[in-house]
Amino acid sequence: AAGVIQSPRHLIKEKRETATLKCYPIPRHDTVYWYQQGPGQDPQFLISFYEKMQSDKGSIPDRFSAQQFSDYHSELNMSSLELGDSALYFCASSLVLAGSTDTQYFGPGTRLTVL
């Protein structure tokens, strides 16, 4: 079965550079979530999109932006990178039906290292 695809899997950037992370949800899933997991920390929600519109926003810095495209893939854009942005970035997708509690399926993550 198709899973959530994230690219790249690993990314190394310098401070103040920009990075773009991509997420391709499971086919027919309409919702995408982004999570950030710093070293030794639990995953923290960043932002989510439902049917290409932002549906919820968490602790996402202003330097970060994201969008969901017409083919439902999503991109997380990170500018003016800081050392503290080094983390594992997970994307998850789900199919949201009214009143449902559909599972969020996670991608393998993108490990971002900022030097």
Added chain:
Amino acid sequence: ILNVEQSPQSLHVQEGDSTNFTCSFPSSNFYALHWYRWETAKSPEALFVMTLNGDEKKKGRISATLNTKEGYSYLYIKGSQPEDSATYLCAFLTGANSKLTFGKGITLSVRP
């Protein structure tokens, strides 16, 4: 701020031992509780989605219970095997397409 607590933080058991973990969550605004299993270098794998007070779910040797009134869920592993070694995360939802609020996870290590 939602607080999802998991205990213990880590657990080391012998193969064949049974284990259980606790996930505590706010009992108000409850919509669903998810359990995930997360192996190193892999993405979190969904185990259970629990919604109703008194829910009990089972998958092989792993089972989970839910008490929404008091705000906790238990995950049981019967006869632990080395391949059960992983981090077990619980995550709380307040709505149908709301974000998951994760606990810190419980790292289980099963010795052969």
